[in-house]
Amino acid sequence: MSTVTRRLHGWLFTLLVLLGALAIGYLTARHDHVADWTYGSRVSMSPETSAVLAKLDGPVEIVSYANPQGDLRQTVAAFLQRYRQAKADLHLSFVDPQKDPAAMRNLGITVDGELILHYRNREQRLDVLTERSFTNALERLVRGNDRIIAFVTGDGERRADGVANADLGTFVSQLEQSGMRAVPLNFSQTAAVPDQTDLVVLASPQAPLSTGATKSLVDYVNSGGNVLWLADPGNQDPSLQPLADTLGIRVLPGELVDASSAALGLKDPRMIPLGDYPPSPITLGFTLATLFPEVAPLAEVRKSEWRIAPFLRSSPQATTQSLDSSPANALKGPLDFGFALSRLSPSPAKSEQRVVVIGNGDFLSNSYLGNGGNRALGERIFDWLLGDDELINMPPRGAPDRVLTVSQQELDILSITFILVIPVLLLVIGGIIAWRRRRA
Incomplete structure (x- = not known):
């Protein structure tokens, strides 16, 4: 090959490289493509x-x-x-x-x-x-104005701003980040629920409510107000009977136990795990597992204008036991412990009134909020009660791989690899390098 031909090939190669670089620059300036190979695409x-x-x-x-x-x-x-x-x-x-x-x-x-x-x-x-x-x-x-959520206080209820294990502080603080505002509602200081309230939460009162407080809650419901009632076992408080009668439901005596929960590694049969749910507006498309400790069963006692949709239900293996562990009058599962109630609103300001009653308050507490889908279910409940239906089917928050699960066999392999195999391999490589240098 002549000198001129070699030079021509060199210049042609250089020209092709430049044209390729220009084409790549032109395309990357107008078309972005990003690949995320992390688990669950967590950096996207x-x-x-x-x-x-x-x-x-x-x-x-x-x-x-x-x-x-x-x-x-x-x-x-x-x-x-x-x-x-x-x-x-x-x-x-x-x-x-x-x-x-x-x-x-x-x-x-x-x-x-x-x-x-x-x-x-x-x-x-x-x-x-x-x-x-x-x-x-x-x-x-999306939500619009901040939603005002009034938490009943003064009778030993779970605190919306509390840090104790039984309180709801962690969950409520997360609700407030997404457009909800929690305020206290003490009926010893006010005779009625304030007009601007979007939702009233009655979270496991430990003392009987006053007659005035119960009347205020019943009046609020009769006027079209939305309510979340969290009842725990032993909450057959006569002061709350007028509220239960207004809703047509009853908190049954005793608590749920489920011996089959031991198959999931739960040592306490009072811990009720759920993996599937009756069809309801709250649980539509919801597949996360949830955990409910110490659950009170519920029952619909009469037909009324309320549409009652059970959305939390125990397994067929569950039964009830009295709080003193007596087997008398035990009910057999499946038993409902979560109701979503709705009806045409008596208030002209809104079309539908909504109430949720759950025979457990611990699932949203600071101690149990992080279990499975407890937080995601709680967010769905509040979104439905507030009429923010477009937010109910939001994907759950959080990264999918925050917990690394390693079996004992895998842990043994990792230990042997890092403690024995890698050091020995480094010694062998070092020895080979030293031997080759001595030979040179």
Whole structure:
């Protein structure tokens, strides 16, 4: 091959490399492709975030009050890029907060880069930019105004802000991040449920309610109010009988026991595990396992205008036992312990009234909230009671691989590998390298 031909081939090869590089640059500038190989695609946009974006059926305007100096605007834009790819009508704009400090004070802007999200005359502010906080802000946009949830207090109920094992503080704090606001309701200080209340929660009172408190709850139900009643075994309190009569249900005596739970590794038969659920608006599509300790069975005692849908039901192996462990008058499963009640609302302000009664309050407590799908079920219950049906089927929160399960055999293999095999292998490799150097 002549010198000219070799040079021509060299120049042609160089030209082809340059053309290939330009083509790659052109395509990558216009077409993004990202592969996430982590388990459950956990570093990608979560299924929950995607579901919330799908519920926003109109444009979302996001304004970031970020200083143009520095990299903050680029950081915000890069963070929101994948959301804009998932929702084409999500728009981002920037405002320089230094140009009009008085306007920033009027808006309450205190953090450089603070975001204000606008959707259908609704507004949410965000000063911490993470997927969790951004998803919560989007969920609040879907929900609209904050929902006011009044927790009855003063009779030994589970505290909405409590940190004790039996309290609901952990669960309620998570509800508040998604657009709900918990307030106390003490009937020794008020004669009636405030008008702006969206939901009243009666969580396992330990002392009898006063006649006035019971009347206020019954009046609230009769006027169209939504209620969540968590009853525990032994809560056959006569003071609550008027409320039970209004709903047409009864908290049965005794508590559920299920000997078959031992097959799942549960040592206490009073721990009732569930893996499947009767069809209801709350449990539609719900497949997570839940755990209920110390459950009181429920029964529908009369037909009324309420539509009663059982959504928590024990296995056929379950029975009831009295609280003193006496076998007398035991009922055999399957037994219901969760009812979803609905009817046409007596109030002209809404079309449907909803009530949930559950024969257990521990499943949402600080001690048991992390078991299986307890938290996800609780969120579904509150969404249904508040009429936020579009949020009920949201995917559960949390990464799917937070717990590493290793059998004893696998643990033995790992131990031998790291304690014996790898050190010996390193010694052998080191010896071979030293031997070859001596020979050289």
